[in-house]
Amino acid sequence: MFRKINERIIETAIRVSGFAVIAFVILIFLFLLKDSLSLFRVYPLKAFLTSTQWLPISEPPTFGIIPLLMGSILVMVGAIVICVPIGVATALFIAEVAPGYLKMILKSLVEILASIPSVVLGFIGIVWLGPFLKTTLHLNTGMCGLTGAILLAFMALPTIISISEDAIIGIPRSYKEAAYGLGATRWQTMWRIVLPAASSGIIAAVMLGIGRVIGETMVVMMVTGNAPIIPHSILQPLRTLTATIAGEMGETVGGSDHYYALFAVGLVLFVITFMLNFVADISLRKSRK
Amino acid sequence: MAALKTRISIENLNMFYGDFHALKDVCLQVPQNNVTALIGPSGCGKSTLLRCVNRMNDLIDGVRTEGRIIIDDQNIFSPETDVVLLRKKVGMVFQRPNVFDQSILNNLRFGLRIHRQMRSKSETMELIQKSLEDVGLWDILKDKLHHNARQLSLEQQQRLCIARVLILLPEVILLDEPCSSLDPIATMRIEELLRVLRERYTLVIVTHNMQQAARASDYTGFMYMGQLIEFGLTQGIFTAPCKELTENYITGHFG
The missing domain is CATH 1.10.3720.10 (MetI-like)
Known part of the structure; x- marks a missing residue:
C-alpha cells in the first residue's frame, strides 16, 4: 500500500518537473510576446524591423533593430x-x-x-x-x-x-x-x-x-x-x-x-x-x- | 600441372601484440593466380597473418614484427617500402562490407583520388564501368551510381568493396572472411566471383568456413595457435592431411 503511494508520488514529481520545463519555455515566450506587442501598439512593427536607427531617448524615439x-x-x-x-x-x-x-x-x-x-x-x-x-x-x-x-x-x-x-x-x-x-x-x-x-x-x-x-x-x-x-x-x-x-x-x-x-x-x-x-x-x- | 610461381613469400614471420606471440615462425609461399585459403579456429592468427601482408597491422599500437614478407623481390617490412603503394598493389576486402557512407561513384573514385589517378572524366568512367563489370554489378548499378552505397544489399556492398579494390589494378587481393555477414546464396555467388578473379589476381582468403575453403580455394593453409601447421593443395589437405591436428580440425573434432 505504502509502496504504491510512494511510486505515485515519485511518478507525479517527475512528470511535474518535465511539464514545468515546457511550461517555462512557453511562458517566457508568451511574456516576451505580450510586452513586445505593447510596443507595436504605439510603434509600427514595420518601422521596428526596417528603420536603420536606434535612438530610444530622442524625441520622438526611433526603435530600428537593424543596427x-x-x-x-x-x-x-x-x-x-x-x-x-x-x-x-x-x-x-x-x-x-x-x-x-x-x-x-x-x-x-x-x-x-x-x-x-x-x-x-x-x-x-x-x-x-x-x-x-x-x-x-x-x-x-x-x-x-x-x-x-x-x-x-x-x-x-x-x-x-x-x-x-x-x-x-x-x-x-x-x-x-x-x-x-x-x-x-x-x-x-x-x-x-x-x-x-x-x-x-x-x-x-x-x-x-x-x-x-x-x-x-x-x-x-x-x-x-x-x-x-x-x-x-x-x-x-x-x-x-x-x-x-x-x-x-x-x-x-x-x-x-x-x-x-x-x-x-x-x-x-x-x-x-x-x-x-x-x-x-x-x-x-x-x-x- | 604447370610450374607454380610464388607471388608472396612469407619467411620466418613472427609477430607480437605486446607480450602475446601471435604468429610463430610462419613460412608460406603463396602461389600466383590461385586462391589460397587460410583456415583454423578463432584466434589462431589467420587474420593477423593476412593483415601483415599489406601492413594493416601498422595501425595497431604495440605490434612488433620479425621476419620477412617478400613481394616482387622486396621485403615489405624494409624502411624503403612505401606503404601507400604496397596497399595499392595488395588490396584488402574486409569481414563486414565497409562501403563509405557516400555515393557509389564516390566509393569507387576514392582510390583513384588518393592515388592521384583521376584522369579525364570518360577515362575514369571507363575504369569504374570495368571494375563494376568485373564484380557483376554494372548492369544493376549503372543508373544508380549517385545513390548512397549503404542502400545496397550486403552482398552488393561487398561486391562494391571488391570493385573498389579492383579499380586500383592490384596484383594481390586479401579477403578477410568476406562472406561472414552474407547469406548462403550470396556467399556462393561471391565464391564464383573469386574463381573468375583468380585468372588475373592472386587471392588469399581467410575463412572460418571449411566448406568454403574446400569449394573456393586451390591451396589451403591450416593454422593453429599462431603456427602454420600444414599447407598444400586444398584437395590434399581435405582428403589426406599429413598432420593429425589438421585432420582433427577438418573432421570437426574442435574448432
Whole structure:
C-alpha cells in the first residue's frame, strides 16, 4: 500500500518537473510576446524591423533593430570564421592524432576554457586584446567588433570541440580501415572519409556554438564599443542585441515604450536562438542515425 | 600441372601484440593466380597473418614484427617500402562490407583520388564501368551510381568493396572472411566471383568456413595457435592431411 503511494508520488514529481520545463519555455515566450506587442501598439512593427536607427531617448524615439541586428550578425560571423576551423581542427587532433596523454591534457584544457567566466574574458579584451588590435591594425579604437568576435570565438570553442570530437569518435572504425586498406594516408582518410561522415555532428556542434555566441552579453558589452549604428566593417565599434538589452534596461522606466522595445529586441533574440537550436537538433538526430 | 610461381613469400614471420606471440615462425609461399585459403579456429592468427601482408597491422599500437614478407623481390617490412603503394598493389576486402557512407561513384573514385589517378572524366568512367563489370554489378548499378552505397544489399556492398579494390589494378587481393555477414546464396555467388578473379589476381582468403575453403580455394593453409601447421593443395589437405591436428580440425573434432 505504502509502496504504491510512494511510486505515485515519485511518478507525479517527475512528470511535474518535465511539464514545468515546457511550461517555462512557453511562458517566457508568451511574456516576451505580450510586452513586445505593447510596443507595436504605439510603434509600427514595420518601422521596428526596417528603420536603420536606434535612438530610444530622442524625441520622438526611433526603435530600428537593424543596427543591433547587424552588430550581432557581424560579431557572430566573425566569431564563426575564427572558431570553426580552429575548433574542428582541434577536435580532429584530439580524436585522431594526439597520443593518449596529450589527449587527456587537451580535453581538460578545453574544459577549463569552458569554465572561464565571460566577464574575465571581457576584462582581458579591455586591458590587452583591444589595445593590441588597436596598435597592430592601426585602428581608431580597439573596442570594436573584431575584439568581440575573437573573444566570443574562444567562448564557442569548447562547445564546438567537444561535440565535434564526439561525432568524429563515433565514426565506425571500418570506414577508416577501408580507407587505409586502399592506401590512403592519415590526412586523406581524415579529409575525405572522417570529416564527411562526421559532418552532421560537426554542423550541430557549430550551431550550438553559434547559439552561445549570439546569446552572450557580458563580453560584447565590455569590448565592442557599444555604438548602436550600422557597422560597415568588423573593425568598427558596434552594438549587439544582447548588449542593448543589458545596457539600457537599467535606464528605462517600467512600462515606457523604450522598455517594451527592449522586450521586442529580446523576442528577436529568442527567435534566432530557437531556430539555431532547432537546426542543431535536426543535424544531431541525423548524425546519430 | 604447370610450374607454380610464388607471388608472396612469407619467411620466418613472427609477430607480437605486446607480450602475446601471435604468429610463430610462419613460412608460406603463396602461389600466383590461385586462391589460397587460410583456415583454423578463432584466434589462431589467420587474420593477423593476412593483415601483415599489406601492413594493416601498422595501425595497431604495440605490434612488433620479425621476419620477412617478400613481394616482387622486396621485403615489405624494409624502411624503403612505401606503404601507400604496397596497399595499392595488395588490396584488402574486409569481414563486414565497409562501403563509405557516400555515393557509389564516390566509393569507387576514392582510390583513384588518393592515388592521384583521376584522369579525364570518360577515362575514369571507363575504369569504374570495368571494375563494376568485373564484380557483376554494372548492369544493376549503372543508373544508380549517385545513390548512397549503404542502400545496397550486403552482398552488393561487398561486391562494391571488391570493385573498389579492383579499380586500383592490384596484383594481390586479401579477403578477410568476406562472406561472414552474407547469406548462403550470396556467399556462393561471391565464391564464383573469386574463381573468375583468380585468372588475373592472386587471392588469399581467410575463412572460418571449411566448406568454403574446400569449394573456393586451390591451396589451403591450416593454422593453429599462431603456427602454420600444414599447407598444400586444398584437395590434399581435405582428403589426406599429413598432420593429425589438421585432420582433427577438418573432421570437426574442435574448432
